[in-house]
Amino acid sequence: DIQMTQSPSSLSASVGDRVTITCRASQGISNYLAWYQQKPGKVPKLLIYAASTLQSGVPSRFSGSGSGTDFTLTISSLQPEDVATYYCQKYNSARALTFGGGTKVEIK
């Protein structure tokens, strides 16, 4: 089974900072990767799919990149409303739509 590893598991940054979260697949998954945001006590929300395509309505400060095994989610200028846990999810196989372990983002 392909494992999805996110790093860091948590981070603290200041408002306005550029934040980067990494997701690594144990085998290549082309660009079959999505990113989700889950705010405390809320339902997960789709941010990005196909590694770099922004879901409709998502602020442009969010961006994704990568292909194969290494992917990144970048918040270009961290805002207070971005406090959340972020998850990657692979979908190269319908038998394993696996999520990464999550990255908790807090404001310093």
Added chain:
Amino acid sequence: EVQLVQSGAEVKKPGESLKISCKGSGYSFTSYWIGWVRQMPGKGLEWMGIIYPGDSDTRYSPSFQGQVTISADKSISTAYLQWSSLKASDTAMYYCARAEYDSSGYYPAYFDYWGQGTLVTVSS
């Protein structure tokens, strides 16, 4: 408007059975896969399995195969997640979510709409 509305919170005892539901509206229910995702208290998201209501084709995560049953009744646009014998370790929030298709247009991919979640508590 696409909506997935899940059944309410449940409190059960170990060994009891349970079936929770997820009703879709605002789209063609038989044309999209519906997945189930577990979130244990304070933990991350875990994909459990997925069903295509059009023909009930179902795939399970190896971690959940044999532990739960996913089904759907397309006549009432509802998907289900059920347990035959609950354990305390099944205590979690369970989400259903609609899967969009990948670039092939054939396989389920990412989850674009989510239900509000059903909290299941199993305690003696």
